[in-house]
Amino acid sequence: MDISKETLxxxxxxxxxxxxxxxxxxxxxxxxxxxxALHLYVGEEAVAAxxxxxxxxxxxxxxxxxxxxxxxxKGGDFKKMYAELYGRSTGYCGGxxxxxxxxxxxxxxxxxxxxxxxxxxIAMGAAFAxxxxxxxxxxxxxxxxxxxxxxxxxxxxxxAATWKLPxxxxxxxxxxxxFTPQANHQAIKDVADxxxxxxxxxxxxxxxDAVAVYEAAHEAVxxxxxxxxxxxLECKTYRFFDHVGIRGIGLSYRSDDEVMEWKKRDAIxxxxxxxxxxxxxxxxxxxxxxxxxxxxxxxxxxxGEASPWPDESTLxxxxxxxx
Amino acid sequence: xxxxxxxxxxxxxxxxELIRDxxxxxxxxxxxxxxxxxxxxxxxLEEFGPERVRDTPIAESGIIGAGIGAAxxxxxxxxxxxxxxxxxxxxxxxxxxxxxxxxxxxGQINVPMVVRMASxxxxxxxxxxxxxxxxxxxxxxxxxxxxxxxxxxAKGLLKRAFRDENTVxxxxxxxxxxxxxxxxxxxxxxxxxxxxxxxxEGTDVTLIGYSGSVWQASRAATMLEEQEGISAEVIDLRTLxxxxxxxxxxxxxxxxxxxxxxxxxxxxxFGGELSAQIMERAFDWLDAPVxxxxxxxxxxxxxxxxxxxxxxxxxxxxxxVLAML
Ligand SMILES: Cc1ncc(C[n+]2csc(CCOP(=O)(O)OP(=O)(O)O)c2C)c(N)n1
Ligand SMILES: [Mg+2]
Numbered sequence: 001m002d003i004s005k006e007t008l009x010x011x012x013x014x015x016x017x018x019x020x021x022x023x024x025x026x027x028x029x030x031x032x033x034x035x036x037a038l039h040l041y042v043g044e045e046a047v048a049a050x051x052x053x054x055x056x057x058x059x060x061x062x063x064x065x066x067x068x069x070x071x072x073x074k075g076g077d078f079k080k081m082y083a084e085l086y087g088r089s090t091g092y093c094g095g096x097x098x099x100x101x102x103x104x105x106x107x108x109x110x111x112x113x114x115x116x117x118x119x120x121x122i123a124m125g126a127a128f129a130x131x132x133x134x135x136x137x138x139x140x141x142x143x144x145x146x147x148x149x150x151x152x153x154x155x156x157x158x159x160a161a162t163w164k165l166p167x168x169x170x171x172x173x174x175x176x177x178x179f180t181p182q183a184n185h186q187a188i189k190d191v192a193d194x195x196x197x198x199x200x201x202x203x204x205x206x207x208x209d210a211v212a213v214y215e216a217a218h219e220a221v222x223x224x225x226x227x228x229x230x231x232x233l234e235c236k237t238y239r240f241f242d243h244v245g246i247r248g249i250g251l252s253y254r255s256d257d258e259v260m261e262w263k264k265r266d267a268i269x270x271x272x273x274x275x276x277x278x279x280x281x282x283x284x285x286x287x288x289x290x291x292x293x294x295x296x297x298x299x300x301x302x303x304g305e306a307s308p309w310p311d312e313s314t315l316x317x318x319x320x321x322x323x
Numbered sequence: 324x325x326x327x328x329x330x331x332x333x334x335x336x337x338x339x340e341l342i343r344d345x346x347x348x349x350x351x352x353x354x355x356x357x358x359x360x361x362x363x364x365x366x367x368l369e370e371f372g373p374e375r376v377r378d379t380p381i382a383e384s385g386i387i388g389a390g391i392g393a394a395x396x397x398x399x400x401x402x403x404x405x406x407x408x409x410x411x412x413x414x415x416x417x418x419x420x421x422x423x424x425x426x427x428x429x430g431q432i433n434v435p436m437v438v439r440m441a442s443x444x445x446x447x448x449x450x451x452x453x454x455x456x457x458x459x460x461x462x463x464x465x466x467x468x469x470x471x472x473x474x475x476x477a478k479g480l481l482k483r484a485f486r487d488e489n490t491v492x493x494x495x496x497x498x499x500x501x502x503x504x505x506x507x508x509x510x511x512x513x514x515x516x517x518x519x520x521x522x523x524e525g526t527d528v529t530l531i532g533y534s535g536s537v538w539q540a541s542r543a544a545t546m547l548e549e550q551e552g553i554s555a556e557v558i559d560l561r562t563l564x565x566x567x568x569x570x571x572x573x574x575x576x577x578x579x580x581x582x583x584x585x586x587x588x589x590x591x592x593f594g595g596e597l598s599a600q601i602m603e604r605a606f607d608w609l610d611a612p613v614x615x616x617x618x619x620x621x622x623x624x625x626x627x628x629x630x631x632x633x634x635x636x637x638x639x640x641x642x643x644v645l646a647m648l
Binding site for chain 1: 352355356357375378379380382383384385408409411412446447448449450451472619620621622624625626627628629632633
């Protein structure tokens with residue numbers, strides 16, 4: 001597959017947006033400027049970017065507790081995202097949802113989800129609606145290696161395959177469910193092996209290589225659009241930070257050496273190297289992308305911090321839609 | 324007696340039960356190598372080994388089912404669900420099997436299992452991570468529901484839970500793990516189920532709480548005394564099922580007023596049950612309708628001010644008392 005210059009820039013831009021959004025959010029959490037618990041996506045950028053480059057705003061995704069990266073890659077608005085993390089009225093959810101529950105229906109982002117494996121059945125239902133309406137749209141469910149042990153994932157996979165739904169089940173296998181290594185929570189190495197039990201293709205790709213994810217997702221999405229049913233796409237990746245927060249090394253459940261090995265495969269550095277080598281970009285052009293995104297983030301943080309708190313009268317609103 | 328935190332008291336109980344009864348084993352998500360989300364099981368894997376302190380996949384329905392089957396196979400499992408929020412994924416196993424098997428099987432099958440879970444909001448984790456479901460579990464016949472408010476009760480009630488022939492839903496409030504208190508070190512120390520604790524004696528009004536809300540009630544009682552000269556009696560229910568209604572009725576007949584304090588939603592909550600029982604048993608003694616200070620009937624919001632407004636506070640309790648006097 002030939003990757004165009006535009007696609008390379010697109011992948012790169014989406015990844016840089018995720019990285020900078022997350023690093024800044026992590027700093028705000030560590031300095032107690034924003035509350036709650038942030039599950040950051042740093043290290044895994046290639047997965048969200050590679051998949052999302054194949055989707056339009058009409059294609060839907062379901063996300064996870066580690067959801068900022070998915071929304072950013074789908075074109076999420078930094079201002080509304082930071083404002084939500086700050087708990088402000090201008091946030092995506094008016095300050096009611098917080099990090100684990102952000103959604104943006106205009107972008108087909110059906111929601112981050114505080115419940116592990118909450119997403120796959122919902123994405124499957126969205127795919128069902130797409131098929132029913134014949135609109136050609138595809139739904140993608142993101143979920144972790146840990147989530148692939150929940151019944152909800154298996155129920156969604158079986159139904160999607162049985163009904164040939166336009167769904168991609170995208171497993172972000174980062175090797176851990178919280179603090180438990182994959183080898184201690186499942187007997188298989190490739191989550192994609194589970195596809196066979198449901199009668200769909202299972203594909204493994206390098207989740208540290210945005211181009212590899214892009215190509216694998218391209219085929220899975222195309223297959224779904226052709227009406228041939230779901231694919232289980234497993235991306236092997238790694239989170240550079242702890243389960244929650246920004247500390248990456250000195251953790252009891254994984255070695256610093258392991259972290260360092262994965263960091264050598266940093267997806268942003270890798271794509272930049274490639275873009276320079278094949279001559280589609282200069283180091284200066286790529287640095288300029290980072291600079292622009294840093295400004296975007298700084299402005300959005302200032303917006304979030306300056307935004308008003310939700311009015312207390314909103315507490316009892318929106319439990320039901322009484323329109 | 325030794326001073327320790329709520330989480331340490333729970334750990335002591337687990338340790339002692341693991342030593343006392345070799346049928347006891349623990350399992351749950353990240354309870355072993357990591358030591359538990361709230362650091363209750365820290366060190367137990369090292370002390371007792373992976374056969375008895377077992378990390379599980381993220382599979383709530385599966386691990387509760389495993390506990391039920393192991394109990395039927397003669398073991399005494401303790402299953403930890405990281406938080407009460409995730410118990411929804413295991414609800415079928417808990418309600419359709421653990422709670423009913425003894426009855427349905429005409430007493431052939433019992434399920435002596437302890438299910439521990441952390442409950443409550445207040446940490447800005449928002450709607451999927453902030454439930455208080457003690458009352459929901461008390462609704463199901465066949466389950467016992469225990470919700471200690473302090474370290475000594477945590478230990479005594481947890482040790483008692485392992486001696487029960489039924490499934491015990493043991494609910495710990497996330498705001499309590501760090502609180503300290505004196506805890507007996509006698510390995511035979513247990514607290515019986517169905518015995519409420521009169522935390523503070525008083526004459527003008529009875530404040531009834533359980534788990535975290537005992538603290539709001541107690542702080543409100545102090546405020547009432549210091550600011551208004553009102554003498555409030557505070558009752559900690561300790562267990563919702565079985566329920567020690569006698570202690571409540573005795574108190575209400577003395578004070579003639581009752582305020583129930585709970586984090587849970589008001590609509591259909593445990594406070595409604597309690598209020599009905601007080602009405603049935605002590606109607607003629609009441610000088611005012613029973614009042615409920617509860618969480619607002621909304622999914623818990625993330626924003627700090629909204630979350631605070633959604634949960635009951637000691638000020639709300641004081642206000643409710645003043646309104647009924
Ligand atoms: C049903 C449920 N169980 C447990 C949790 C607590 N929890 C949050 S994230 C997580 C680990 C998820 O692992 P994985 O699916 O691999 O995603 P990762 O965090 O690695 O991205 C757990 C156990 C939860 N949120 N929901
Ligand atoms: Mg994982």
